Amino acid sequence: MNKLDDIIFKTEKVVTAFFLASIATLVFVAAVMRKFGYPLNWAQDISLLFFAWLTFVGGDLLMRSGRLIFIDILYNVLPSRVKKVFNILFGLAMMYFLIVLIWYGFKLVMQSWTRLFNTLKLSYAWCTLCVPVGSLLMLSTVIKNLIKDIKTPAEV
Template identity: 30%
Template structure:
């Protein structure tokens, strides 16, 4: 059982490595698009039509994937005053309860995110012509990754980091 849980954590580490590189690439593309938009508007006097919309869609994906990535890295913002005041089993219990509540939210995000993505799939963005399904797909994908990473963090906390 412990071996299987450690394998799960290892798989999430590989997934997060890929997500980290994807975040890097998306941030680079978004930065280039925004820089070019500013340059084109103020220097050339004619801005690109698609860059603002594409940057907005990239930002949606960056926020949701970045939040999932941050959960595993332990760098997601949190109010942990109660957890930091407790020790031992009480601290683990509070962390477990908070993680369960978060996972319930992620399941709601996944279910409703898929429904939203499907309900707007017939709409297209005005300048890029992209189906609105793709930007909205960030909701369930981010929710899935958040759920996976939260459970991996819980596994690490309860069975120990150990040899991976």
């Protein structure tokens, strides 16, 4: 499983870097072209598509790397056993939330299949598909972290 995790982690790093660089480039070039009277209307739709995928794939990338935003001012003063319970409860809550996102995300994909982007001959479902796919990736990360939290003894 570690080899698969490494492959997913490296792939997510490449994909998110590509999406971020593409969004920045497309927005810049579209702005310059609009200034000269040649707007690239399709660039906005591509940027929207990439931004949606960047958000969900990037969310899992941050979860895997342990770099999510965390308010630790109160957490740091808690005893180890309370921290462990807090981590497990947070993991279970995240699992529930992600399962809801997966369920309704797939419903959203099915509903948006016939909707097209404004300037592209591309189904909007490709954009909404990031919700269940990214949530599945995050769910696997949460489960892996939850198992690790349960197995790791609390420091006394």
